[in-house]
Amino acid sequence: MIWLIKFAMCAMMPRTEKLPGIGDTDLDGFLRRLRRDSDFLYWLGLALGAWLFAVTPLFTVWVPLPAFFLPKKLLDRHTERVLSSRIYLIRQAVFLVRLSAGMCWGADPTVRAKFAMSPYGTDPGTFRS
């Protein structure tokens, strides 16, 4: 499932000439942490979103293939269309994948540097015991 989520996230936030993509960040580490830390419902929604992303090209770009077999251009079109699907449930589930991708990408020090922002400090996760 992590593989599927990773694929969807990379399609949504690819590297461009000006910005690093999510694949250039520590996405594997992020997803491992997310799997471990997140609430069950959150993870379920994310998994559903990634699955829907993978199986819906037939309805977005009229190609009867899972998203991971699409060529780059078509994949980009699918990504755009699935996020603006008329079906609310699909739109919301896939939106959760994008929201989570944004959390990983936007916290990356290289990405932040591109926007003249200093790196984030740590997320210590500590508490009074």
Place this chain on the structure above:
Amino acid sequence: MSHVAFQPRGREVALEADYVVVGSGAGGAPAAVTLARAGAKVAIVEAGPWRDPADYPSSVYGAMRDMIDAWGSNFTRGRAYWPIIQGSLVGGTTVINSAIAVRTPADIFEKWERAHGVGGASMAEAVWRIQDDLERELCVEEAPTPARGNSNLLAKKAADALGFENHYLLRYIKGCVGSGQCLQGCREDRKQSLNRNYVPEVLERGGDVLSCAPVERVLFEGNRAVGVRGRFRNPQTREGGADFVVRAKKGVLVAASVTRSAPLLMASGVQSRALGKHFRAHPGTPVFGVYDDPIDMNTGATQGWASVAYRDEPGFKLETLSLPLDMVAGRLSGSGQLLMDRLMEFRHLAIWVQACRAETVGEVRRTITGRPAVHYTLGREDMLRFREGMYQIARMHVAAGARAVLPGIFGMPYRLEPDQIDQLREAPLDPRAYVAILSHLFGGCVMGADPSRSVCDGRGRVHGYEGLVVVDASVIPTNLGVNPQHTIMALARLFAEQLVERPAARAAA
């Protein structure tokens, strides 16, 4: 004095106090400190962990993990799924909020009296007296000029140009340095969230604090509340720990929030036809403006400006809000190459929001898993208000010189040029077209004179029970049209004062 955090499975932890307070947010902490100052022994029992500024996260991910209830995965059940955001840690939502303090408007007390038989002039007077104290104790002030940041300054300029009431916000913050991180907790320790003052004061006054300790039931002897029971939960692994019981000699005060208090009373067998009913909210949504010069909204007070010009008619509040890159990246519409191109504008974005004074009434229910379920769909009249609020924000952006406005509405263009913003007045009225959040919540255990329509009386005491008082936002029977925490804190303190006042003082009053 003692603080007991997560305890692994093993011997039951048992404590006794005069009063037990469930939850330590805007309602619970002020109630607890009031009781402690009156000499009572108080035990605060809080579901979340106790985090200090050195423990606060930097990133949005960290905030979701360490501070936000259920990862923000509570959402409205209805036509649209809108996230309901609340804090779950010592200090409650005050740790992650923007600390805005707005006095309860006079019309609210009149409305409560007219529609619910509580409130009125005497409550207004008492609440405002307490708000004087809160403002002093929690250092209410405007953000100092150097900490205002471009977004707040621009909003002021725009509203002044358009000629409507607007102001820099008063917040419970001492010496804000404008790090724009309020929503992840103030690592600079400027924000006066209640984990930094009232909760430690309860400890200093000989009280107890149990953290990582979600209460599962209120205990009763007959119809008298005599304590609470639950099981510790590890905030890192979410594993259950030891059982705990806290006995209350005089009373149990429930302040677990709008989404949690009613379900807790339901789980405890409290009988009331109004339990969970009369849920209301101020659904909010942002409109982004794109400017020629960098705004760098993450520099400056997170929320430093507001207007209540439209509070009465049509019914919304306008505010600034800075969102971090790791939130905006997920929030801007678009995907793939297109999204990345749009993100290039991040430094040039200013985000201002409207919070709709919605009249729609929903319901809080308890699901079999124990999670709350909030049933809520914004009605047409409210959607008209909501949409108009977005239009007014767009107008402000244009007045401030934005080169474009990004409404973020499904079915509308991504970008509106300044001469196109009137299209917003024709935007769809289907809630599913919008990405809103609910952060100002009311009801579920509302106060009122009629026990068939309310859960508590005008002192927060649950009808038909002894020693059981609700002291959080769930007692509020209407929307407020302004930020709620100042009202919640004052009501909680008032109800606590009334519990400990001497009979002679009561008779004299």
